[in-house]
Amino acid sequence: MRSKYRLGIDAGGTFTDFILADKDGGVQIFKVLSTPNEPTKAIMNGLALIADETGISAQEIVSNADLCINGTTVGLNALITHNGAKTGLIATSGHEDSIEIRLGHKEDGYRYDPDYPPATMLVPRHLRKGIEERVLSDGSVRTALNEDQVREACKYFIAEGVESVAISFVWSVLHPEHENRAAEIVREMMPGVRLTIGSQLYPQVREYTRTSTAVVNAYLAPILQRYVEAIDAYFRELGSKHPVRYFQSNGGLALGKVVSDQSVYAINSGPASAPQAALDVAEPWGDKNIITVDMGGTSFDITLTKDGQANVNKNIDFLRYRIGIPMIQVETLGAGGGSIGWIDEMGLMQMGPQSAGSEPGPACYGQGGENPTTTDANLTLGYLNSDGLVGGRLPLDVDKARAAIKAKLADPLGISVEKAAYGMFTIVNNNMVNGIRRVSVERGYDPRDFVLMGAGGATGAHITALAREMGISKVLISKLASGLCAYGQIISDVRYNYMAPAPLRLEGAEAAKRLDGLFNGLEERGRADLKGDGFAESDISIRRSLDMRYVGQVHECTVEISPFEVTETSLEKIKEAFHARHKELYTYDEPHNAVEVVNVESTINGHVAKPSRMKIAPGKGAEAALKGRRDMVWDADGAARATPVYDGSVLGAGDTLQGPAVIEEVTTTIAVEPGWSVTLHETGTYVLTVAQDASGAAPEKALAEA
Missing domain, CATH: 3.30.1490 (Dna Ligase; domain 1)
Known part of the structure; x- marks a missing residue:
């Protein structure tokens, strides 16, 4: 590192994570609640928190940082909520509706469902203008560009208040001159509009994919431009000597101008840094086959790394929109700590994808939430400390958690609160396991050949249960797990x-x-x-x-x-x-x-210089970190068992403990099922392995007999 600090910021749906690394190898993690309606506010709140806890002002950090890196969900949120810019499309005449026809495609699972609604169009029909022009598959021009029609389209867009325009002609990748000339006319008549040219953004064969990618980019460009300008201005005010870098969906960093012009690359920027972080954490063991699972407050993200290379997808349907550019494959489920438990029309318990988010949040947050969530279940099962999350800054109310589970699930199903809570825990785990299978088994990989890497603040409570279900015998969880994606940003290229x-x-x-x-x-x-x-x-x-x-x-x-x-x-x-x-x-x-x-x-x-790796002092034995015991539920019978609780801040390198147990870190809690052994490595990583007893019993037997 050339300067004193490096700062990584990962904005999630519920929490925004901050990783502050210094040139001496110190790495600290901080979390604040996200502010989805005002994204820059969470960054200001986070820097204020860092100043309160470390005594280092935001100005001192930023002015002495070689890199300040931001992973943002602004583009993703705009696409989810359909709150992007008013967009117009200029296309080859007769191809205006390709984004709506979608090659006749229907999502898997709904192909024969006549009631499944069509995708919401980012560009409504009246803002899609067909232009007479035609290029053939050999690159020759059959019909010249009708420039007058382009001008008429611009006049209509101006009258309609269009903010952004996408241009995509058939076979433009072999003859881009028509698109370039149309772009000149748009710039001349609409000088303030954001412009996306399909053959420049995505110069690849396949007209529908290119057009759809251009439309998504145009839809998000003004949103990302305003966001980037606000962030860049804020960091300049704090004295930044280097431009802010933004994390992209392809797993790398880029300048703000690139993100503004190629906004489609920023859609899934947060979880895309997980593979890089996982490889860095696993390096001391030489593990390069890694499945990383990141459970936050809103979602559960899964990425896979094989032989040190992350899975990269192209030409995928993301939120029902075809996107051609390369993106780190992230399987995202509505299975976060805020996932809501409910009963379907058949009387069966379900979990998510609806989420309580950060406002009002789970019932146990005491902010008005009345629906039972995964966090409420984990608190009821005893895995979470009622003193609160994030180092006690977010206290948890176990009575409100139990009341929500009792009213909405336990009483209607005629079971105890504990059994209902364990049912919620099991169902959300099954949902996550299905997602892990999609990125592994369904792509030809055996998950048993991989290490499972825990990321996100809520993952630790579920990690050994997920590994047990998948047949994975080794789990790695860094002390930085709850901010692993932010850490991935500061070590990425x-x-x-x-x-x-x-x-x-x-x-x-x-x-x-x-x-x-x-x-x-x-x-x-x-x-x-x-x-x-x-x-x-x-x-x-x-x-x-x-x-x-x-x-x-x-x-x-x-x-x-x-x-x-x-x-x-x-x-x-x-x-x-x-x-x-x-x-x-x-x-x-x-x-x-x-x-x-x-x-x-x-x-x-x-390639960017990497910060020094964290180093933990040798421990004095796990018993020195024992905080006490707490009643916890470890199986479907709902019976509570007194279980040891360890203070992660006291555990040192080499300390080993056996499950069942809970390790409490400032920003995450690790629930260690019976049958697992845990050792803290000097790099600040917990290594969880299947522990066999003297009879050679596997975790399933140990769990049944605990």
């Missing part, structure tokens, strides 16, 4: 993605020459951009990928390769990588079939 269409068969010298030229051109741009950001050549690295398929297939899969000169000989190396990836995804390959490329992409990273 700057990352930009550069794309190009490349419809060609992998055969012959000409194909090799074209691929080599495309990659070199993209990477030359990337190096120039990163050097403009202040990076030296030695700090820059490159990853390549190709969207490939067998000739005749409809869909392609993404294959990653390392940079090398593409020659006719090395084409075989690329084909072999494709066959292997196809078999990994679909259990078979067809090496006798011809292979073709659709798109290529280069990911350019600017």
